[in-house]
Amino acid sequence: MCDLFALSAKKDYSAPKSMPLFAVRAKKNMDGWGIGFFRKQQAIVEKSAEQVFSSDHLHDSFQRLARVVKSRIIICHIRFRTSGLVDECHAHPFVLNFGGHNWIFAHNGKAPAIESYQSSGIAIEDAVSDSARVFEYLRDHIEDHHRNATEPEMLFEALSDSTVQMIDQYPGDYNFLLSNGHLLFACTNHRQFMIMKGSRELEGALLLTTLARGLSKEKWLRVAKATNRRGLLLAISGNDVVLHKSI
Numbered sequence: 001m002c003d004l005f006a007l008s009a010k011k012d013y014s015a016p017k018s019m020p021l022f023a024v025r026a027k028k029n030m031d032g033w034g035i036g037f038f039r040k041q042q043a044i045v046e047k048s049a050e051q052v053f054s055s056d057h058l059h060d061s062f063q064r065l066a067r068v069v070k071s072r073i074i075i076c077h078i079r080f081r082t083s084g085l086v087d088e089c090h091a092h093p094f095v096l097n098f099g100g101h102n103w104i105f106a107h108n109g110k111a112p113a114i115e116s117y118q119s120s121g122i123a124i125e126d127a128v129s130d131s132a133r134v135f136e137y138l139r140d141h142i143e144d145h146h147r148n149a150t151e152p153e154m155l156f157e158a159l160s161d162s163t164v165q166m167i168d169q170y171p172g173d174y175n176f177l178l179s180n181g182h183l184l185f186a187c188t189n190h191r192q193f194m195i196m197k198g199s200r201e202l203e204g205a206l207l208l209t210t211l212a213r214g215l216s217k218e219k220w221l222r223v224a225k226a227t228n229r230r231g232l233l234l235a236i237s238g239n240d241v242v243l244h245k246s247i
Helices: 018-025 060-068 112-116 130-145 152-169
Strands: 003-013 033-039 042-048 071-078 094-098 101-110 173-179 184-188 193-197 206-209 221-223 232-237 240-246
Touching: 003 018, 003 101, 003 173, 003 184, 003 232, 018 060, 018 071, 033 060, 033 101, 042 060, 042 094, 042 101, 071 101, 071 173, 094 130, 101 130, 112 130, 130 152, 130 173, 152 173, 152 184, 152 232, 152 240
Parallel strands: none
Antiparallel strands: 003 071, 003 206, 033 042, 033 071, 094 101, 101 173, 173 184, 184 232, 193 206, 193 221, 232 240
């Protein structure tokens, strides 16, 4: 199954230690990789359908990007295909523009029911996977029902409501990361997120991953949904989890 990584900081940061470690530990996922970040509030995504780790060697472009990308928010995805083709179009992250912002999205999970969803808005070009439909659904629901949500708390509630509606209409396994360059949202209803703040071995920013043991020998905080709830939603600003809610 795919794996996710994110970095969030108060200032532009790079992840030359944690991102390569993440890639090596997620190397069982062999169907592509991608890195999303923001430069002057514009979303930039670099991705590939090639294996991130092959013949005991980390992909050259991935290594370079881990060194040079600097952003307050970085999202990384390493893909194990369960839906869609193995090509660059289906590698994550994806980008959509709505609510006056570029948004970066990456998904880990399996939700075949949502593949039938047909967006009323702009579709993610050439992507026929459940992950692309998840992003389109969230965008459409926020645009249709929460168009005036601009403040962090309002956006959080808008995403919470949209995610609840999606899970009820299209049951499945959903872990996703979503960011507009100011806030990082993280939602899980299966597996877990491991969180580290102020690492002494890696970068000092807030780090998040789906890998069960984290990325260092330090004590990582495990967060997961309660057994009787649909999921757990977090909002992260800078180095801090500022909002959290069982949904």
